[in-house]
Amino acid sequence: AQTVTQSQPEMSVxxxxxxxxxxxxxxxxxxYYLFWYKQPPSRQxxxxxxxxxxxxxxxxxxxxxVNFQKAAKSFSLKISDSQLGDTAMYFCAFMKQFVxxxxxxxxxxxxxxxxxx
Amino acid sequence: ETGVTQSPxxxxxxxxxxxxxxxxxxxxHNTVSWYQQAxxxxxxxxxxxxxxxxxxxxxxxxxxSGLQFPNYSxxxxxxxxxxxxxxxxxCASSFPRGGGRAVVNExxxxxxxxxxxx
Numbered sequence: 001a002q003t004v005t006q007s008q009p010e011m012s013v014x015x016x017x018x019x020x021x022x023x024x025x026x027x028x029x030x031x032y033y034l035f036w037y038k039q040p041p042s043r044q045x046x047x048x049x050x051x052x053x054x055x056x057x058x059x060x061x062x063x064x065x066v067n068f069q070k071a072a073k074s075f076s077l078k079i080s081d082s083q084l085g086d087t088a089m090y091f092c093a094f095m096k097q098f099v100x101x102x103x104x105x106x107x108x109x110x111x112x113x114x115x116x117x
Numbered sequence: 118e119t120g121v122t123q124s125p126x127x128x129x130x131x132x133x134x135x136x137x138x139x140x141x142x143x144x145x146h147n148t149v150s151w152y153q154q155a156x157x158x159x160x161x162x163x164x165x166x167x168x169x170x171x172x173x174x175x176x177x178x179x180x181x182s183g184l185q186f187p188n189y190s191x192x193x194x195x196x197x198x199x200x201x202x203x204x205x206x207x208c209a210s211s212f213p214r215g216g217g218r219a220v221v222n223e224x225x226x227x228x229x230x231x232x233x234x235x
Contacts, residue, residue, distance in 0.1 A: 004159075037226075043205060045160070045226035091159050102173020103211070104150065105224060107159030 002027045002094050006108035013082055014116050020067075021077045021111050023092030029053075031097040034068065035105070036077045040088040048090070051075065079113075087115045119144050121210050121227035129233045130198050138193040138230045140208030147212060148172070149191040150224060151183060154205040166191055198234045205229045 003026045013019045025034070036048040051059045051068050059066050063083075067076045079086055092108040122141045130136050142149050148167045152160035162175040166185035180196040189210070195202055209224035 042228065043231075044228045045207060045209075047223065047225075050223070093159075102150075102162075102165040102167075103148075103224075104162040104165065104173060104175065105152075105160070105209075106162070109159050110157075 002029070002032075002096065002106045004092050004094050004106055004108035006090075006092055006111050008111045009109070010112045010114070012114040012116060015082060015084060017082055018078065018080050019082055019113065021079075021090050021092075021113065023075045023077070023108055025073050025075065025092070025094050027073070027094065027096070029096050033095045033097065034066075034075045035093040035095070036064070036066070036075075037091045037093060037107075038086075038088045039091065039110075045091070049077065082115045084115050084117060086113065088113060121208060121225050123206075123208050123227040123230050125230060126228070127231045127233075129235065131235050132198055132200060134198050134234075135194065135196045136198060136232060138195075138206050138208075138232070140191045140193070140210075140227060142189045142191070142208075142210030143225050145212055146210035146225070147189050148210060149185055149189065150209045150211070151191070151193045152207040152209065153177070153202075154207055154229070155201075156204070160207055163193070195232075200234050203232060203234045205231050 032053045034051045038046045049061045063080045089110045091110045093105045124139045150165040151163040154160040164174040165172045169185045182194045184192045207229045208227045211224045
């Protein structure tokens with residue numbers, strides 16, 4: 001079974017600073033996908049960024065980027081030039097690549113990120 | 118394009134009762150997944166429906182059941198409610214791409230239903 005671990009329950013930074021959220025996972029699969037989701041107080045889970053395990057290049061989406069270390073099973077999220085709107089719970093998630101059958105997300109426990117003015 | 122919607126927003130039930138939660142998938146999506154998110158935790162996979170059939174299930178007892186309708190909307194039913202069933206229930210829809218090839222379906226989440234069991 002796959003597990004996802006986020007070791008930082010809470011983090012707090014000043015606006016415009018850079019912050020890195022950590023995530024490790026455990027799997028015996030070779031083909032899989034990793035995601036970072038954001039859940040603001042509105043509760044709607046929003047996809048921030050995704051990474052395919054077969055790609056060596058780290059994914060980037062505007063101010064968000066990942067550091068994917070497949071051998072170490074590490075998948076951290078870096079937020080540059082943080083903004084007040086980045087305040088939310090952030091979840092790291094894993095999905096095994098299926099040919100058929102349920103494609104389920106396995107989530108970590110989350111990191112509560114607060115951006116202070 | 119309409120996103121994923123869920124109803125009701127909040128619900129209060131007492132132990133032993135039954136509850137039905139509803140989800141309308143995003144336009145064009147034929148797969149619906151349900152997750153339970155306890156307070157302060159990450160979501161846990163309950164089950165997934167694809168073309169009106171259960172396509173996979175997590176570690177939840179049979180009193181958690183579901184349906185998917187021809188328009189791809191879905192219901193989550195929970196019988197004999199227990200206090201530990203208090204949680205945010207999230208629905209996510211997705212659309213398989215690539216036919217039979219191994220692909221990942223990005224899941225789009227609704228705002229959730231907050232269930233409180235007293």
